[in-house]
Amino acid sequence: MILLLAFLLAGIGTYLIRLSGIMLLGGERELPEAVTKTLRLIAPAALAAIIANSLLLDxxxxxxxxxxxxxxxxxxxxxLWKRSMGWTLVAGAGAFAVLILVGL
Amino acid sequence: MHNTPGRRYLRTAWQTDAVNTPSPRDSPRGSSSRLGIGKTQWSDFTAGARAIAPLDPGSFVFGLAFGALVQVSGFNSWVGMSGSFLVMAGASQIAIVEGLRIGAPLVVVVLTALVLNSRLALYSAAVAPAYSGFPRRWKLGLAYLMTDQAAAVTLQYQDRYPDPARRRWFVLGASLTFTLAWYLGTVAGVVLGPVIPEAWQIGFIVPLMFVALMVPALRHRAEVVAAVTAIVVAVAFKDLPLGLNVIAAALAGIGVGRLIK
Incomplete structure (x- = not known):
């Protein structure tokens, strides 16, 4: 079953990817400030990259x-107004539903 | 901020022991426990579950879409479902099913999935400081449960849980419940098939979930610069294959953001 084999191989690889940073940087010693500053930029940069890729591109x-x-x-x-994940999702989904209904 | 006194929960001698050895008070059993989990741990777990709860419907619906894709692709349902347990990363699972359906070689399909998932190495590095005080078996387990969403929520809440012995329960609550929604969605999708009309364009939940994760948490100028740079690079390099524009964009965003004071 080639699909199962693909899932297995991708699953093992993906698990090792998920483990990589936690194991390499997750020791007890304090990380240098330059490293922690860099790590703090990962979430905004990676999330924004996915937003652009899924919203502006298809x-x-x-x-x-x-x-x-x-x-x-x-x-x-x-x-930006509410600083709330829940409100953002509700507003975005609501606006999208209305726009689809009016045929945009 | 994460060293301010007064916000210490249960700061006892065993907290530092928790770094490598499981704490003896890990899961106190007794009248105040549920499923053998202590009251404090349970409340931290549910706090994590609540923090990620607004994203659970998105996880379920995306899982539903993946399950429906398996069903219409004609692959064995059980094998298709197993993708959500084995890989547990939506976009790459879709790439695998679609790739094999059109007859792409196994090696190409697996490599595509791994390139798509390589961004998880970035999140893994980002959460490493938050996980550093966790026992090894927790790290091994939580790594499996790490998604974009769980990592982002962990980063947003880590300072509210300075004690790693409590933080790990928060992280588990967020990661596990989000993943369960993904499993349930997948099963429902395989069983029900494509119940969501194409016209609803549910693919919009992907950018929406990521906007909801990123924008409310933006605080510093360097973060804004990193995000804007990533957006520009992602579209500028849109022709790169295998979704490599996303990786290039994330790395460029981090690099340019670091130039900001």
Missing amino acids: GGQWREFGAWQIAALVAVGVA
Whole structure:
């Protein structure tokens, strides 16, 4: 079963990827400040990269401007205003549903 | 901030022991425990579950979409479902199923999945300081449960749990419940098939979840610069194969962000 084999190999590799930083940098010694400063930028950079890839692109091509980007702008606005993950999701999903319903 | 006195929970001698050896008070059993888990641990676990709860529907729906893809692809349902347990990373699972369906070689399909998941090495490094006080078996277990979402929530809350013996329960609550939603969604998708109409474009939950994770947590100028740089690089290098533009964008964002004071 080739699918099972693919999942197994990808699963083992992905687990080792998930473990890598925790094991290499997770010792008891204090990390130098330069390292911790770098680590703090990982989340915003990686999350933003995925946002751009899924919102502005679609399988490597430009995504046509419409409901996706408008609803995302609403979500960003609410996120900056409320500073809340829950409100951001509700506002973004609500805006997207309305935009789809009106046919954008 | 994470060394301010007064926000110490249960700061006792065993806290430092917890670094390498499991604490004897790990899971006190007694009348105040549930499932053999102490009251404090349970409340930290549920706090983690609550923190990630707004994202659980997204996890479930994305799992549902993956399950439905397995069903329409004609692969064995059980094998398809096993992807969510073995790999546990949505985009790469979809890439594997789609790749094999169109007859791509196994090596190419697995490598594509690993490149897509290489960003998890970045999160793994990012959470390393938060995990450093955890016993080894916790690290091994929590690593399996680490997703973009669980890592981001862990980073946002780590300072509120300065004691690693309590933080690990928070991380477990967030990671495990989010993953359970993914499993349940997958099973439902395999059973039900494509119940969500194409017109709903549920793919939008991907950028939406990541906006909800990133934007409310943006505080410092360097973080904003890192995010904006990543966005620019991701689209500028859109023609790179295998989703490598995402990795390039993340690395560029980190690098440029570091130049900011």
